[in-house]
Amino acid sequence: MKALLLEKTNHLSIRDIDIEESLGPDDVRIKIHTVGICGSDVHYYQHGRIGSFVVTEPMVLGHEASGTVIEVGKNVKSLKAGDRVCMEPGIPDLNSRATMLGMYNLDPAVRFWATPPVHGCLRETVVHPAMFTFKLPEKVGYDEGALVEPLAVGLHAANKAQIRPGDVALVTGCGTIGLVTAMAALAGGCSKVIISDIIQPKLDLASRLGMVPVNVTGQNLKDAVDDITDGWGADIIFEASGYEEAIADIFEPLCPGGRVIFIGMPVTPVPVDIVAAQAKEARIETIFRYAHVYPRALSLMESGAIDVKPLITDRYRFEDGIKAFEYAANPEPTTVKVAIEL
Numbered sequence: 280m281k282a283l284l285l286e287k288t289n290h291l292s293i294r295d296i297d298i299e300e301s302l303g304p305d306d307v308r309i310k311i312h313t314v315g316i317c318g319s320d321v322h323y324y325q326h327g328r329i330g331s332f333v334v335t336e337p338m339v340l341g342h343e344a345s346g347t348v349i350e351v352g353k354n355v356k357s358l359k360a361g362d363r364v365c366m367e368p369g370i371p372d373l374n375s376r377a378t379m380l381g382m383y384n385l386d387p388a389v390r391f392w393a394t395p396p397v398h399g400c401l402r403e404t405v406v407h408p409a410m411f412t413f414k415l416p417e418k419v420g421y422d423e424g425a426l427v428e429p430l431a432v433g434l435h436a437a438n439k440a441q442i443r444p445g446d447v448a449l450v451t452g453c454g455t456i457g458l459v460t461a462m463a464a465l466a467g468g469c470s471k472v473i474i475s476d477i478i479q480p481k482l483d484l485a486s487r488l489g490m491v492p493v494n495v496t497g498q499n500l501k502d503a504v505d506d507i508t509d510g511w512g513a514d515i516i517f518e519a520s521g522y523e524e525a526i527a528d529i530f531e532p533l534c535p536g537g538r539v540i541f542i543g544m545p546v547t548p549v550p551v552d553i554v555a556a557q558a559k560e561a562r563i564e565t566i567f568r569y570a571h572v573y574p575r576a577l578s579l580m581e582s583g584a585i586d587v588k589p590l591i592t593d594r595y596r597f598e599d600g601i602k603a604f605e606y607a608a609n610p611e612p613t614t615v616k617v618a619i620e621l
């Protein structure tokens with residue numbers, strides 16, 4: 280089948296590839312429709328590695344996908360051919376201790392699309408366990424289906440924050456993950472979500488989506504949050520930038536007793552001011568991907584509480600997939616999510 284492959288660092292190709300895919304009794308076969316390009320795909324493309332995950336052989340990229348079921352295994356009752364679906368890209372060992380404890384995202388044996396040595400989904404078809412495949416509600420399109428994956432990160436962070444109705448949240452970083460986290464926080468009961476970045480067009484989009492933008496090139500973040508919260512600080516801070524500079528003062532705009540959720544992944548270890556956290560008895564949470572949130576993401580899209588459509592800013596055909604990656608590696612400031620349609 281045709282696939283978009285990372286052959287080696289900075290070298291992509293679209294070509295035929297043999298992938299052995301037999302349909303197990305609990306699997307479905309899916310024709311891929313739309314795939315969102317993620318920061319991690321671009322990072323592998325440019326650097327060939329993320330931390331200890333190193334691309335040593337050609338690997339199909341992509342993990343944010345929607346598609347159509349074309350065949351189901353003999354035990355599958357929840358899905359049928361023709362169903363439009365989206366897929367959770369990480370498949371854990373179902374018998375592992377982490378899975379038994381409900382933390383299947385933390386199973387050390389998890390196999391995640393486009394994380395070496397596992398092929399991603401920028402190819403014609405995939406075989407996937409039915410239990411990690413979710414039917415799209417009638418109102419939810421393929422585009423939104425592909426964005427359930429990043430939205431799941433935001434929802435998992437919102438869950439970890441244990442939002443209380445009326446909380447004021449601050450999200451640092453206005454990329455896809457920052458924006459979906461802000462959407463999850465608003466849908467989850469926050470009265471206000473402040474979002475910071477240095478790229479004005481992204482903040483303009485955030486403003487249109489009902490968030491309160493702060494451009495930190497011209498404005499001090501703590502001062503801006505103090506203005507909005509009468510000097511009290513934000514109840515919750517979602518750190519979604521991964522930048523050392525943002526993390527260095529992350530506790531400054533936090534209210535006493537507030538919560539900080541670390542979502543962004545710095546490429547190297549960065550200092551965290553423990554005393555600043557202690558002085559506020561901050562509760563610190565971290566997240567790694569997500570678990571148990573796909574059905575919630577789809578329900579929120581169906582109800583209209585979350586609309587991710589404005590986040591897809593650029594589209595490419597599969598034949599132009601290499602161009603899509605070249606663009607995503609060097610995007611205009613207005614770009615949030617680049618999507619490839621097969």
Ligand SMILES: [Zn+2]
Nearest residue numbers: 317343428429
């Ligand atoms: Zn992603």
